[in-house]
Amino acid sequence: MASISSLGIGSNLDLSTLLTNLQTAESQPLVQLQQRQVSYTSKLSAYGQLQSALTTLQTAAKKLGDPVFFQSVKATAGTAEVLSASAGSTASAGTYSINVTQMAQSQSVVAVGQVSAKTAIGSGTITIDFGTVSGGTYDAVTGKYTGAAFTPDATRTAKNITIDPSNNTLEGIRDAVNAAKAGVTASIVNDGSGTPNRLVLTSTETGKASSMRIAVAGDAALSNLLTHDPAGTQNLQQTIQAQNAELTVNGIAVTSASNTVKESIQGVTLNLLKTGTSGLAVARDTAAVETAINDFVKAYNALQSTAGTLTAYDASKKTGAALMGDSTLRNIQVSLRQVLTSPQSGALKTLSEIGMGFQKDGTLAVDADKLKKALSENLEGVAGLFSSPTASTEGYGKQLSALVDKLTATGGALKVATDGMTASLKDLDEQYDEMQARVDAKMEIYRAQFTQLDLMVSRMNSTSSYLTQQFASMSNSSK
Template structure:
């Protein structure tokens, strides 16, 4: 059977344009479905923006809904050069006088100088343990004890370090000590003398109980270099003595193995910086509370801004935003406002008592001066306005957080609207696919019919041409 390679070429008719026009007409329902898909997708995106704004509001409300949040305290040192401090939830407000008389420090021991750090010294096993030096006398010039005792720290285990004969230089000994992670750091200091290379061993922890005792089993040269027993033979020189921090808190003596002193004042951590005196004030952290309430106001206003943009009408384009007239958004706004205008049962009833109120445009405004005065006069009342103990539903923070949970959880208004929109989009996708198949099938029929028409007209044109030629030939013969 003859075929047409290009539609219309046989009949000399513009069948391709006609077929294109038919396809455009048949595809109109597809365009309508696409427009509905765009609308539904815009709504789904708008619900996502709404949920994000609600989540931010809930986070700020949840913080205020916790009564523990209002119990926060802060600690401030009068003399920042002497100490700094931080306070936890168990700290109680108060004023304290701190006198730091001694800083905690870690012990440091120095070996006799060696001409070269790369010359082998001797092999063996170095065993290091920690404890407290007691009694006897200490010569600050020689850096050694006489008649002292050593009491091991029961909470720490001695560590043994093997010095290999092939790796027994001063540098090797330093590296072996550091690799052992035995609570000691080793370094080599050059003092500029004829035998300048001196091994320095320093405890990684401060405090009297971190004094070192070092025993050596092996070559005498290694023992002569690093053995150290405060109660006996001492090859090393002590250059820094291990000691505890010593201070008084309101005249009460306190000792600490480190310069970070915890719980000498309940719930407070002191970071000692130098010897000296300082006052310390522990007060309620009202600044953080004010920030949290301000963040709550901002989060509510951001929600209102989001809602406004999602329901706006553009007079220029004569079109509305994705959620214009949407009942779900309107109901959510009404529910939130009802929570915030419902009086509480505590000492303070409404947010206006702390300087938070609605403006004409529906947003919230904060009077910071009024809030600070309310916190100064009755912080517990402010706390009760937003929070309550476990088992109670009182407090704006608690109630609003619960409302957002209800709205966004399974079965909630926003969740239901979101899932409904997803289902609608899926249904439109299915409808689009079905309709596309029908359009494709109909266009296949049109194409086949047009092809047959093209072939028929082409044949008729061929027949017409043939007959014309025959008639012309006959006419010429008769002449």
């Protein structure tokens, strides 16, 4: 059976173009569905941008809706070289005079020098515990105590370190001590003498109660190197004495095992840096509240800007943005404004009392001077304006945060709109697939019909050519 390799060749008709035009016409419903898909996808994306802006606003509102936030205090040191400070929620406002007379430090002891750090010394068990040295006298030149007592720290457990032929050199002992994590760091210092290698042991904690006592059970050489009892045999030389930090707070003596002094002033942590005097001011952190309020205004205005972009009309292109005329967005804007214009029940009732107000374009603006004055003169009133410690529904911060939860929760306006767009897109996808299948089926019918037409015309043309040739032949014969 004859066949056509390319549509239209047999008939010399432009059937391919005709078939393409038919496909374009049949596909018009698909184009319309695609246009609707683009529109719905744009709306879904726009709702996503709107939700993101609402989430940012809610974060700022939640911060202001927390009563504890307004109770935060700030500690400021007068002399930053002497100390720094931080304050927690339990700190009370006040001023203090701090005099740091002694810094806390870790004890450091050093062994006698060895010719080589790689020569075996001896094996045994090293036991390290910590405690407080008291009484007796101390010779700073020799680094030894005479007549002192050692009281172990009951809160810490002594640590045993095994020294055997695998680690009985000075380097091996150093590594074993460090690996044991016994509250001591070990290192080797070369002092440049004939026996230069000296093992140095330093407590990892500061304070008088972190003085070391080292007992050795084993070879005499190991014992002679490391045994150290402030109340007895002292084969190590103390080069840095363990000591507490000592300071006065408003003339009251304070000691601390660490240079981080907690609760000497309730709720305040002092970080001692050097000896000296410094003032300390503990006050309500109004600067943080001011920043939070300004951040809230920025978040609200950013939402308004996003809404403006999503509802804009381009006159030159005569097209509107994805949510132009959208009732969901318009209702959200109205709801937000209603919250922020409803008077509160506290000492301060409206935003205007702290210098906040709406502009003609719907954004919020802040009078910085009025806000600072309100924060300095009536911080409790400002706190009550945004949050109530007793009522869960009082305060702009709490109310606005609750509104955003309502809008984005199941059944909320934004959630319903978003789910509706998602469902519509899914439905359009199904319609598109079904329509495409129908168009493809119809085009197959057209293609088969055109192929038959092409074959039929081709045969007719062949017959016509044959008859013409025969008639011509007969005419020539008759002559």
